[in-house]
Amino acid sequence: MAATSLIILAAGMGSRMNSDLPKVLHPLAGAPLLHHAMQAGRALQPERTVIVTGHGAAEVEAAARRFDPDIDTVLQAEQLGTGHAVQQAMPLLAGLTGDAVVLFGDTPLIQPDTLERMREARAQHAVVVLGFEGAGRYGRLVMRGPELDRIVEYKDATDEERSISLCNSGVMCVDTSLLADLLNELRADNAAGEYYLTDIVAIARSRGLSCGAVICDSRETVGINTRAELAEAEAMFQARARADALENGVTLTAPETVFFALDTVIGRDAIIGPSVVFGPGVTVESGAEIRAFCHLEGCHISRGATVGPFARLRPGAELAEDVHVGNFVEIKNAVLDEGVKVGHLTYLGDAHIGEKTNIGAGTITCNYDGVNKHRTEIGPRVFVGSNTMLVAPVSIGRDAMTGSGSVITEDVPAEALAIGRARQVTKLGMAVRLMDLFMSKKKKA
Incomplete structure (x- = not known):
C-alpha cells in the first residue's frame, strides 16, 4: 500500500x-x-x-x-x-x-x-x-x-x-x-x-x-455548525458506541443511559450498569463490573473488579484484579492492588493500597495541605478502621490496623495497631442538666 x-x-x-x-x-x-x-x-x-x-x-x-x-x-x-x-x-x-x-x-x-x-x-x-x-x-x-x-x-x-x-x-x-x-x-x-x-x-x-x-x-x-447539530452528533456517536459495545460482548443493562468517550475501551464479558458515564482515558478489562451511576475518567479497571454504585474514579486511579470499590467512593491518582476492598463513603487520593487491604467506611486520605499534594502508602493486608483520617505523608505497614475514628499523623509499623483519638469522658446526668440550662436561657431571651 x-x-x-x-x-x-x-x-x-x-x-x-x-x-x-x-x-x-x-x-x-x-x-x-x-x-x-x-x-x-x-x-x-x-x-x-x-x-x-x-x-x-x-x-x-x-x-x-x-x-x-x-x-x-x-x-x-x-x-x-x-x-x-x-x-x-x-x-x-x-x-x-x-x-x-x-x-x-x-x-x-x-x-x-x-x-x-x-x-x-x-x-x-x-x-x-x-x-x-x-x-x-x-x-x-x-x-x-x-x-x-x-x-x-x-x-x-x-x-x-x-x-x-x-x-x-x-x-x-x-x-x-x-x-x-x-x-x-x-x-x-x-x-x-x-x-x-x-x-x-x-x-x-x-x-x-x-x-x-x-x-x-x-x-x-455530518458536519457540525451549530449547538443543535453538535447534540445530534453526540446522540449518533453514543448510539453507535453502544451498538459496538454490545456487538463486542459487553453487557449494557440499560444501553440508552450509558455514555462513552471517544477512547473508551471495554473488554468482553464486562458488565456496565445503568447511568454510567465514561470520561476520556478509561479502560475496563474483561469480566469487570461497573454498577449504576458511576462516573469514570482517566482510570484502569482490571479483570474481576467491581465498581459502584455511585462511585467516582478520577485520573490516575488503577484498580488491580478483584478489587471492590463500593458506593460513594472517590479515588484519584491511587493504585489499589489485587483484592483491595473499599466498601463505601471513602476518598483515596495520591495513595498506594497493598493487596487484600480493607478500607473502612468514611476513610479519607488527607493528601492536600493547601499548597502541595502528599502520598499515603498502605501495605498489604492492612485493616483501616472506619472513619480513619490518614494525614499524608504517612505510611502504614503490612498487617497493621487502625482504630475506628483515628487521626493518623505518624507512620504505623507492620503488624501494629494505631489509635489516634481522644479518650472518651462520660459525665452522668450532665445531658439533662445542660438541656435544662439551654431551655431556661431560651425562655429568658
Missing part, C-alpha cells in the same frame, strides 16, 4: 456556534471534534499529518498536539475556501508520493473503513471523492456512468443538477504528487468568490484523468 498523507482542515471560526471556542475544539464524546477526525485518519497510518489552522490557531494546534505530538500545522491566515486551505498544506508534503486524504475537523463521525475504501479506490482513479445519498444545500456529484464527471456547488447548480441525490461530503483522496498541480489551476470564478477544492475534479477530467466516488452512510458525513 502506498504511503498516505493526511490533511485536516480546521481553520473555520464557526460563528453559528455562538462561542469563543474554535468550532473544532467543541467536545463530542469527551474529546474535541478535531480529535475524532484525527483518530479516523490515524487508521490509515499516515506518513505525515498536516492540520490547517486559522481561527484560534494556537488553541487548535495545542489540542492537535495533545492527540498526536508528531503532527504538522500550517496557518490559513485568510479564509479563501477549501482549495486555498489545502494549498497552504502542500509545501509540507513536497517530495512525498502516495495518497493525500483531505478531512474536515468539524466532521467527526467518518469511519476508518470508509477512508480505507477510498484509498483502495484510488488505485483506479487519480481523484476519489466521498459521497452520500441526501438532499439540501450540498454540492452534487455529477456522474458519467461509473466515472465522476464533476462536482457542482449547490449555489452554482442548475435545477436539474440540484435534483441529483448523490451529494458531496468534501472528503477526498488524491494522488499526492498530482494534488499540488491541480490546486494551482483553481480559479475563484464562482458565486462565493472562493477557491473550491471540488473544482479539481473537473480539472483532472479535462486532462483525461479518471475520477471516482465512494458512497458512505450519510451519518458519517
